[in-house]
Amino acid sequence: xxxxxxxxxxxxxxxxxxxxxxxxxxxxxxxxxxxxxxxxxxxxxxxxxxxxxxxxxxxxxxxxxxxxxxxxxxxxxxxxxxxxxxxxxxxxxxxxxxxxxxxxxxxxxxxxxxxxxxxxxxxxxxxxxxxxxxxxxxxxxxxxxxxxxxxxxxxxxxxxxxxxxxxxxxxxxxxxxxxxxxxxxxxxxxxxxxxxxxxxxxxxxxxxxxxxxxxxxxxxxxxxxxxxxxxxxxxxxxxxxxxxxxxxxxxxxxxxxxxxxxxxxxxxxxxxxxxxxxxxxxxxxxxxxxxxxxxxxxxxxxx
Ligand code: C5P
Numbered sequence: 001x002x003x004x005x006x007x008x009x010x011x012x013x014x015x016x017x018x019x020x021x022x023x024x025x026x027x028x029x030x031x032x033x034x035x036x037x038x039x040x041x042x043x044x045x046x047x048x049x050x051x052x053x054x055x056x057x058x059x060x061x062x063x064x065x066x067x068x069x070x071x072x073x074x075x076x077x078x079x080x081x082x083x084x085x086x087x088x089x090x091x092x093x094x095x096x097x098x099x100x101x102x103x104x105x106x107x108x109x110x111x112x113x114x115x116x117x118x119x120x121x122x123x124x125x126x127x128x129x130x131x132x133x134x135x136x137x138x139x140x141x142x143x144x145x146x147x148x149x150x151x152x153x154x155x156x157x158x159x160x161x162x163x164x165x166x167x168x169x170x171x172x173x174x175x176x177x178x179x180x181x182x183x184x185x186x187x188x189x190x191x192x193x194x195x196x197x198x199x200x201x202x203x204x205x206x207x208x209x210x211x212x213x214x215x216x217x218x219x220x221x222x223x224x225x226x227x228x229x230x231x232x233x234x235x236x237x238x239x240x241x242x243x244x245x246x247x248x249x250x251x252x253x254x255x256x257x258x259x260x261x262x263x264x265x266x267x268x269x270x271x272x273x274x275x276x277x278x279x280x281x282x283x284x285x286x287x288x289x290x291x292x293x294x295x296x297x298x299x300x301x302x303x
Pocket of ligand 1: 033034035152153155170171172198199201
């Protein structure tokens with residue numbers, strides 16, 4: 001998460017994430033699934049600007065507007081502008097929890113596609129928690145911010161952590177920050193339509209034999225991308241492929257690219273390839289674009 005003061009506004013660049021490993025350990029009584037997942041932040045950012053409205057504002061005074069940075073397909077989801085938007089829900093939760101009566105104007109410039117498993121909505125929510133804690137001088141501790149984050153969504157806690165690389169357990173909200181010194185390169189692609197997280201989880205079966213993230217973590221920390229990329233794993237990929245034939249077609253396109261390994265991120269529908277260097281990532285992106293894939297970006301890990 002990158003913060004920048006710009007005149008009266010606080011600008012926040014909220015990163016996307018990739019799941020390099022995701023195992024589903026079991027179903028829980030609360031309807032969620034117990035996970036073990038390895039997440040890494042990458043340099044694809046939504047940009048949010050927060051400007052304090054100084055006059056005392058009623059609880060519903062949240063001036064929010066969002067716009068996409070890229071052309072949306074006609075079948076694409078619209079950007080939720082009001083009550084459905086996780087940013088607005090985050091402001092409402094903060095107001096309820098702290099009794100703060102201040103207002104805020106929020107503008108969102110969205111580069112991370114919706115419903116893609118890249119964590120854009122969760123990252124925006126974490127950005128909002130941190131930005132308003134500063135702007136409204138709420139003095140919430142990290143522990144209090146994490147408690148609120150867990151109420152907003154399973155991935156929000158990951159984006160609060162400064163490390164940008166973590167092993168996450170529980171619903172995904174219990175994070176163990178990790179570190180490594182290397183930069184890794186990826187190409188990310190998505191077909192026209194996204195996938196609903198709830199629908200993908202509803203189709204998944206908890207693992208009979210549990211995979212371990214440890215070989216991947218050890219290879220990452222050694223900087224050995226070639227070995228690490230052989231251990232990419234996502235237990236949500238088979239159910240997601242069952243729901244969306246476009247995803248199977250995208251995977252087939254990645255099979256023909258010179259990438260070290262490839263996988264779906266989170267609950268999809270974004271798919272990524274791990275590349276040996278930036279040049280190869282850009283070459284892979286050009287190939288995907290020439291084959292009609294509508295959303296393609298190259299990114300680098302942020303750790
Ligand atoms: O936590 P979040 O709002 O991102 O989750 C969206 C939906 O995905 C949940 O309502 C649930 O159906 C499913 N989910 C799950 N297990 C998880 C995380 C999400 O079943 N660990």
